[in-house]
Amino acid sequence: MIAVIALAIGVAAGIFLEPTVPLALAPYLPIAVVAALDAVFGGVRAKLDGIFDDKQFTISFVSNVLVAALIVYLGDQLGVGGQLSTGVVVVLGVRIFSNAAAIRRHLFRA
């Protein structure tokens, strides 16, 4: 319950504060979102598995976002920005999908 309220507060803050993303940070935003989604899906699956851990969740979120941003930055510097971002999206996408499949199995037994 607290989780849902916190999420709603975050969304509301994002909507009402209307922060403008600095141009330099704009390329990191989509990757950060995918990384955050990965952490969230992992957390939900762990919750359903009964092994959810606050510390693990928090650290996985922060590190996911930071590593994803680092990879995008590195790709930019190396001149392969697009490809490395694609790699990040593919890897995280795979994880999101299989976590989502595990969640689905938990919820619908199918």
Add this chain to the structure above:
Amino acid sequence: MTSARRDDLLGDLFRTPLDPGYAQAAARRAAGAPPPRWGRAARSVTLAAVGFLLAVAYHQVVAEAPSASRARDDLVADVRSRQRTAEDLQRQVDTLRTQVDQARDDALADASGAATLRGLAAGAGTAKVTGDGAVVRVVDAPPQVDPVTGHAAEENLGIVLDRDLQDVANGLWQAGAEAIAVNGQRLTATSTIRAAGGVILVDFKPVTGPYDVAAIGSPDLADRFSSSTTAKRFRRYVENYRMQFSVKARKGLVLAAAPEPPLRYARPPSPSPSVSPSPSGGRR
């Protein structure tokens, strides 16, 4: 997890999508380690951050989409306002020119001289003229629409080109026109009809279809042009490429004056005597 498996990165990724950290944490808890006290707060903050991130990203995407079209709208508005300014200036030029002409006529005591001058200006295109003549209208063919897909064909052979307008103008001169204007732009001896980036420019001013080429000339101008080879060629275009083409005799046409050509190299002599050539001359 065995070391042999550890090498297989992708396989590992597909098999164990969940962070093994969760299992380890669970094992630690089972072993009796107390959960951190700040756990709940950290979870809330993290989730708030996730929500914030999602909202910001959504915002960003929504804000980004219209920015391109907004830039385009700004440019269009800019172009419109500049065009309006240019038109205002042109009007100003026209009124000033009429005043100048009036003043010149007043200054010229010799009435026949003034009439000659007016006639020459009319012929050269730098004076407004009126009279009977013909209007030739050429219109781009509508784009071919594929009946199956409903998409317009990319290539349209029935587009009016700068060359076509040149041909029409030359045909009209040949048929005895004394003054010609394309969409209100008067042609003179130094006028150009060119294309730049798919737009036809008459004296560097863009004209768009439908193109009306108005000409003043003898009463049979329309008939003579209609029977010319140029008109015949355009009728063929009408049949083959569905371009639209019509020649109509018109009474009481008024053609505006062309802007006075700017002097690029010649200068009126300055009144000071030092510039005027010395009688001995040619010393160099």
